[in-house]
Amino acid sequence: MENKKYTKESWLAEGRRLFGTDYTKYRFRCPKCGNVATGQEFKDAGADPNAMYCECIGRHVPGKGCDWAAYGLFDICTVHVDGQPVFEFAPLEEEQREEVY
Numbered sequence: 001m002e003n004k005k006y007t008k009e010s011w012l013a014e015g016r017r018l019f020g021t022d023y024t025k026y027r028f029r030c031p032k033c034g035n036v037a038t039g040q041e042f043k044d045a046g047a048d049p050n051a052m053y054c055e056c057i058g059r060h061v062p063g064k065g066c067d068w069a070a071y072g073l074f075d076i077c078t079v080h081v082d083g084q085p086v087f088e089f090a091p092l093e094e095e096q097r098e099e100v101y
């Protein structure tokens with residue numbers, strides 16, 4: 001898996017490039033279970049949308065079978081922002097490409 005390192009500025013810029021400025025449209029993939037969650041799902045779950053890049057939606061929605069958090073004891077994230085582990089961006093185009101293969 002590809003490791004990516006960002007500064008906070010470049011990471012925010014990449015997020016805007018992929019998803020625009022509407023945080024409900026942002027999509028992040030949990031490095032543990034591979035589930036992709038949107039800001040909208042965090043909002044719907046009553047969770048802090050700021051947690052979407054560091055917490056699995058499973059922490060907030062029952063039945064997902066995963067409660068991974070990027071800030072936990074173990075770092076399995078491939079993306080780091082100023083040295084902090086975060087979930088990777090999961091743009092829609094990428095998912096559509098994966099479906100083709």
Ligand SMILES: [Zn+2]
Pocket residue numbers: 030031032033034035056057058066067068
């Ligand atoms: Zn997860």
